[in-house]
Amino acid sequence: MENGVINIEFWRLISAYLFIVILLWLTKRRGINREKRIIIATIRMSVQLMLVGYILMFIFDHPSPWIVFLIIFLMESFAVYNIYKQLDTPLTKKLKFVIAFSMIAGSIACLFYFNLVVIHFKPWYEPRYFIPIAGMFIGNSMTGITLGMKQMVENFSKQKHIIEGALMLGAKPEKATKDIVNSSFDSAILPTINNMIGMGIVFLPGMMTGQILAGASPLVAIEYQIAILIGIAGSVGISSFLALQFGYKTFFNDRVQFLPNEKNEK
Incomplete structure (x- = not known):
């Protein structure tokens, strides 16, 4: 035991991989071809975390x-790259810029406000606080933007005729795409809302559990978790809103023509 935390011996850590063996057996029994993906994911997760x-x-x-800034830069860069990759569709330069700007601006603004005002630790760049909190903000914002943009792009393609019909009747792009953008924003923030609803009753969050295991008072752990969840909700909401609010405009050219499947770089 170290600082009130039970150390996991190496052989006990290895024994945890029995769950992966069981998962591999279950997927094989069901005829689901996921063995290779599960093994690669397990190895990558283990190596990366070590x-x-x-x-x-x-x-x-x-x-x-400077080291903290470098790590934040790497986190943001990977998050933006992952959003591009997960959308799995050709993106215009304008839309890529909107995604990158929304991801960075939304998460960083919320991160600094949260660290400087809500938690207020010193020095302000203390890595024990800054890096884990940044990871939660950036990671959740990345997921929110990905879900929102993915649904918006897909629905733009499926409902092209409806949007064009609305434009022909005189509707502006904002009005013609309002329902799709609103639905996409709802999809972006829904996982965060569900986590908040189930928190404390359905499950205990990882951060709170970690603090309790480390010997912190449950009340202190709860205070931190409430603050973190509210901060994450703000980061996801602002980042996703910016991405969708500016993103839908990139699907229209200067003549207000709707181009969901074409590159409009002009």
């Missing part, structure tokens, strides 16, 4: 604002 653990040990022992 590397991150050693990197964080070094960063925590040598705190520096």
Whole structure:
């Protein structure tokens, strides 16, 4: 036991992989071809987390604002790249810029407000707080934008004739796409809302559980978790709103023509 936390011995950690073996057996029994993906995912997760653990040990022992900024930059870059990849459709330069701007602006603004005003730790770049909180904000914002943009792009393609019909009747792009954009925004924030609804009754969140296991008072852990969830909701909401609000406009050219499946770089 170290600092009130029970250390997991190496052989006990290895024994946890029995759950992966069971999962592989279940997928094989059902005839689902996912064995290779599960194995690769398990190996990547294990290696990546081990590397991150050693990197964080070094960063925590040598705190520096420049290192923190570098890590945030890498997080944001990966998040933007992952959104592009998950959308799995050709994106215009304008839409790529909107996604990148919304992802970075929304998550960073909420992150700094949360750290400087809500938590208010010193120094402001303390990596033990800054990096984990940034990971939660950026990760959830990435998921929100991905879900929202994915639904908007798909519905634009499916409902092209409806949008064009509305434009022919004199509706402006904002009015013609309002229902789709609103539905997409709802999809973006729904997972976060569901987490908030089920929190504390259906499940205990990872951060709260970790703090309790580390010996923190359950009430202190709850305070942190409430603040984090509210901050995440704000980050997801603002990032997704910006992405959808500016994103839908990139599907129209200067002549207010709707081009859901064509590149409009002009």
